[in-house]
Amino acid sequence: MGDPNEETESFIRKAVAANLPKRCKYPRAIGLLELRRAIAEWLDKRFDVSVDSEYELIPTLGSKEAIFTFAQVIDLRPPKNLVLVADPAYPVPERGARFAGAKVMRLPLTEANGFLPDLDSIKARTWKRTAIVWVNYPNNPTGAVAPLSFYERLAALAIEHDFLLCSDEAYSEIYFGERPPSALQVPDRRNVVVFNTLSKRSSMTGYRSGFVASSREVIEALRSLRPTLGTAPQEFIQLASIKAWRDETHVTRTRERYREKRSVMLEAITKAGLHVAGSEATFFLWIAVPDGDTSQGFAKRLLEHGIVVAPGSFLGAHGEGYARLALVPTLEECKHAAALLGRLL
Numbered sequence: 001m002g003d004p005n006e007e008t009e010s011f012i013r014k015a016v017a018a019n020l021p022k023r024c025k026y027p028r029a030i031g032l033l034e035l036r037r038a039i040a041e042w043l044d045k046r047f048d049v050s051v052d053s054e055y056e057l058i059p060t061l062g063s064k065e066a067i068f069t070f071a072q073v074i075d076l077r078p079p080k081n082l083v084l085v086a087d088p089a090y091p092v093p094e095r096g097a098r099f100a101g102a103k104v105m106r107l108p109l110t111e112a113n114g115f116l117p118d119l120d121s122i123k124a125r126t127w128k129r130t131a132i133v134w135v136n137y138p139n140n141p142t143g144a145v146a147p148l149s150f151y152e153r154l155a156a157l158a159i160e161h162d163f164l165l166c167s168d169e170a171y172s173e174i175y176f177g178e179r180p181p182s183a184l185q186v187p188d189r190r191n192v193v194v195f196n197t198l199s200k201r202s203s204m205t206g207y208r209s210g211f212v213a214s215s216r217e218v219i220e221a222l223r224s225l226r227p228t229l230g231t232a233p234q235e236f237i238q239l240a241s242i243k244a245w246r247d248e249t250h251v252t253r254t255r256e257r258y259r260e261k262r263s264v265m266l267e268a269i270t271k272a273g274l275h276v277a278g279s280e281a282t283f284f285l286w287i288a289v290p291d292g293d294t295s296q297g298f299a300k301r302l303l304e305h306g307i308v309v310a311p312g313s314f315l316g317a318h319g320e321g322y323a324r325l326a327l328v329p330t331l332e333e334c335k336h337a338a339a340l341l342g343r344l345l
Helices: 010-018 033-047 064-073 092-099 124-129 148-161 216-229 235-245 249-271 295-303 331-344
Strands: 057-060 082-087 103-108 130-136 164-168 192-197 210-213 284-288 322-326
Touching: 010 235, 033 057, 033 210, 033 235, 057 216, 064 092, 064 164, 064 192, 064 210, 064 216, 082 092, 082 124, 092 103, 092 130, 124 130, 124 148, 130 148, 148 164, 148 192, 210 216, 249 284, 249 331, 295 322, 295 331
Parallel strands: 082 103, 082 130, 130 164, 164 192
Antiparallel strands: 057 210, 192 210, 284 322
16 A cells, blocks of 8 residues: 555644644635645645635545545536546546446556557547546556646647546655656646645645645535535644645655665565566556566565565556555665565565
8 A cells, every 4th residue: 555654744743733622623625725825835836837726726635535526526427428547547536437427438558658548549439428537647556757748638638528637646746757747737727637635745644635726617616515525634634734735845855765765676676587667756666577477476476475565457457467566664674575575586
């Protein structure tokens, strides 16, 4: 699981404690204005995009629930009832679409295509039926990064064919080369919906604090839905989140920790003769399993020796032949895993 074992920064924990009230009321679904302003400021600094904190943002309980429930906001009546998702992929967008009654079509992510969907392979009649296209970059599980040109083309298709481009950007701050772009940076973002979270950026998985950024129309729809669901972070979490969004030094420290752990595991994987197919970003390593092995068989063999990985086939049919290793243990635990891997392979 992508759940970091590292401690959440002390200044964030102290902010939670300092803001814990004697009586904790229901939080308003629209979130605190100060939090929305902090998120807008971060988007401006990080991606050089201007987002209206009043009408184009809404805080969420992490990003998972927002991704799962999003299809319930959309008119999915036939014939425009198709949702496109990736394969292999984080399963929540597909599950949310099916729960909302949509038809789902999987787009293969292949190593030959840089783990980007082949947009040219999608027929015009498919685009006409499409209500949502889900993308996730930096990508879970492959670690791939999408260039801005990919978002630009997909955003243009979204306007041409009247669908929403939904971009899960939870791993935008875990990278090891150039900073990944955001779908918000396209010239015309009226059909773009971006989801992000403090879970990975600030190692705050259990705090459940994220946001959705989109057009005024989409955010108004979410403002209507979300009070029914009752999904907003508690206000003491929102107040601590403000401090997290406004601090970059801890994010730099987090990246460097993952860089060190990644280096340890990459060295061991290379010495073992395995091929790392992805891992430009995120804290995942996408490993090609040895010839003649299956992803589940390889994972089982590692598990018997104390190393836990996710079989790629569990994340979609096109994940077969790969395994996902998460760099979430401590550095010492990663060094131990590297030694085990060296003896096993």
